[in-house]
Amino acid sequence: MVLEQTLAVLLIAVALWTIISLYTKRNIIRFGKKYSHYTFYPIFGHYFQLRNKSMFDICINEGIKKGFPYGCWLGHNFYYATDDGEEIQTILTHPNSWQKSEFYNTFRIGAWNSILLLPEKLWKPRRKFLAKNFSQPILNSYVQIFYRNSETLIEKLKDVQNKNLFETFVCYAYDSFCETMTNKNYNIQTEEGSEVVKWIDHCQEILGDNIVRVGSGFFFAVLFVLTKTPKVFQLFKSILLYRNFTQQLIVDREQELKKNIDENKTLLDSIIKADKKLYFNRTIINDELVTFTFAAADTSGNTLAFLSTLLGMHPNIQNKLYEEILEEIGPDRPIEASNLHSLKYTERVILETLRLIPVIPTVGRYIADDIICGTKTIPKGVNTVLNIFGLHRNKKYWTDPLKFDPDRFLPEEIAKRPSYCYFPFSIGPRNCIGKTYALMNLKVAVANIVRNYEIVSNYKSVEEIDFRIFMTIKTKHNLDCRFKPRK
Numbered sequence: 204m205v206l207e208q209t210l211a212v213l214l215i216a217v218a219l220w221t222i223i224s225l226y227t228k229r230n231i232i233r234f235g236k237k238y239s240h241y242t243f244y245p246i247f248g249h250y251f252q253l254r255n256k257s258m259f260d261i262c263i264n265e266g267i268k269k270g271f272p273y274g275c276w277l278g279h280n281f282y283y284a285t286d287d288g289e290e291i292q293t294i295l296t297h298p299n300s301w302q303k304s305e306f307y308n309t310f311r312i313g314a315w316n317s318i319l320l321l322p323e324k325l326w327k328p329r330r331k332f333l334a335k336n337f338s339q340p341i342l343n344s345y346v347q348i349f350y351r352n353s354e355t356l357i358e359k360l361k362d363v364q365n366k367n368l369f370e371t372f373v374c375y376a377y378d379s380f381c382e383t384m385t386n387k388n389y390n391i392q393t394e395e396g397s398e399v400v401k402w403i404d405h406c407q408e409i410l411g412d413n414i415v416r417v418g419s420g421f422f423f424a425v426l427f428v429l430t431k432t433p434k435v436f437q438l439f440k441s442i443l444l445y446r447n448f449t450q451q452l453i454v455d456r457e458q459e460l461k462k463n464i465d466e467n468k469t470l471l472d473s474i475i476k477a478d479k480k481l482y483f484n485r486t487i488i489n490d491e492l493v494t495f496t497f498a499a500a501d502t503s504g505n506t507l508a509f510l511s512t513l514l515g516m517h518p519n520i521q522n523k524l525y526e527e528i529l530e531e532i533g534p535d536r537p538i539e540a541s542n543l544h545s546l547k548y549t550e551r552v553i554l555e556t557l558r559l560i561p562v563i564p565t566v567g568r569y570i571a572d573d574i575i576c577g578t579k580t581i582p583k584g585v586n587t588v589l590n591i592f593g594l595h596r597n598k599k600y601w602t603d604p605l606k607f608d609p610d611r612f613l614p615e616e617i618a619k620r621p622s623y624c625y626f627p628f629s630i631g632p633r634n635c636i637g638k639t640y641a642l643m644n645l646k647v648a649v650a651n652i653v654r655n656y657e658i659v660s661n662y663k664s665v666e667e668i669d670f671r672i673f674m675t676i677k678t679k680h681n682l683d684c685r686f687k688p689r690k
């Protein structure tokens with residue numbers, strides 16, 4: 204009797220929730236009809252049609268196959284995906300879209316309270332405070348750290364051959380970033396530390412493969428926990444191990460600061476010493492460090508793996524790059540901050556890599572109030588998926604988009620196209636805080652790799668590369684990319 208009554212109450216509650224939710228979302232349902240290709244079921248949305256699809260399928264492949272813009276319902280959350288530059292620019296710079304799309308909530312499992320996810324009011328002071336640590340003189344002082352770690356990378360590349368390419372480069376990026384944070388080298392490239400990279404990759408793979416199950420709302424997330432318990436266990440284990448690693452960085456640095464109270468050199472120092480209104484406990488400091496280490500290292504490391512492969516596929520571009528590096532720096536001189544500005548071709552190669560394979564392929568914003576985009580009004584409550592990957596390959600803006608051509612970034616070529624067709628670091632208030640840091644780090648690594656190795660790859664086209672994504676982009680297979688010592 205009690206069971207029957209409980210079930211009846213539950214059913215009534217679900218029915219009521221469904222009716223209220225559908226009523227409050229009636230504008231979105233009307234809007235969504237124009238863009239979705241599947242039948243919408245109350246409670247489930249497009250769960251049945253999409254549940255086995257990965258994040259890459261949903262955010263990118265669906266749009267490529269069926270055309271952008273398109274929409275889908277994950278439970279009662281509607282997602283609108285676009286690859287139109289003007290729309291993307293309007294949304295990213297609009298005051299009604301400060302908040303991140305619902306799918307970012309999956310990131311909360313690892314870092315609840317970081318700059319990436321904070322609501323506008325809390326985000327503003329934190330961003331202002333953190334941005335001070337990215338001034339040009341501070342970044343210049345990091346170049347010797349990048350260079351020292353790139354020397355270790357050169358050694359590691361001797362025996363990387365095809366396998367673990369992402370791991371090798373991401374480890375380099377972790378070593379660099381952790382040292383700029385703590386003034387200490389964690390030897391992630393050479394010691395057991397590379398486990399850190401495996402844990403974070405594991406989390407991305409599980410979440411990327413199960414995004415529909417995890418991102419369709421509370422009921423489906425519970426269903427995911429119940430039906431995929433071993434995966435959930437692995438996910439939480441990896442997150443915990445990763446958080447322990449970043450926690451150790453904080454403890455180590457705090458001890459250093461106790462020995463020398465005047466020291467205040469790094470971003471982590473300023474977070475540790477910050478006004479307690481910004482970072483009021485150790486958990487929040489760790490949330491920030493989890494976000495920063497991941498945002499800095501996974502992005503830069505994956506970009507280096509793709510850039511090397513693209514150079515291997517294009518020997519002419521590689522030779523031109525090699526000539527610039529020999530001319531501007533020489534075959535074995537240490538790379539210094541003053542060298543970086545003159546590496547113009549190197550910069551074009553990096554920018555073109557980030558066009559063809561943007562390491563953060565989509566960003567998302569929640570529409571807090573109606574936004575007018577040209578002739579269309581995107582209603583309040585829509586989650587947008589702003590498809591940087593699609594934008595960077597959109598034929599409306601790029602001729603022969605799959606061709607790797609760094610000269611697209613010559614100043615005269617940039618002037619010919621609209622400013623809104625290239626956003627690898629996003630734009631607007633919540634753009635990448637580490638853009639200059641990333642470009643400097645990448646330049647040092649690329650210059651050192653190319654003057655030491657000739658890179659070879661057998662791919663004929665980027666279409667041979669099969670991608671997978673969660674927050675960042677990787678591949679489903681090892682990349683075909685080999686490094687032959689130049690001397």
Ligand code: HEM
Binds near residue numbers: 303502557628
């Ligand atoms: C190739 C390298 C990189 C690329 C392509 C990249 C790209 C991006 C993009 C597209 C966003 C916007 C994300 C969103 O809207 O949800 C972002 C945000 C962010 N990036 Fe980067 N990033 C790179 C490297 C870095 C580095 C080196 C750092 C740190 C030193 C960093 C720290 C961050 C942080 C903290 C945010 C969140 C900013 C905020 O919400 O205020 N990134 N990045």
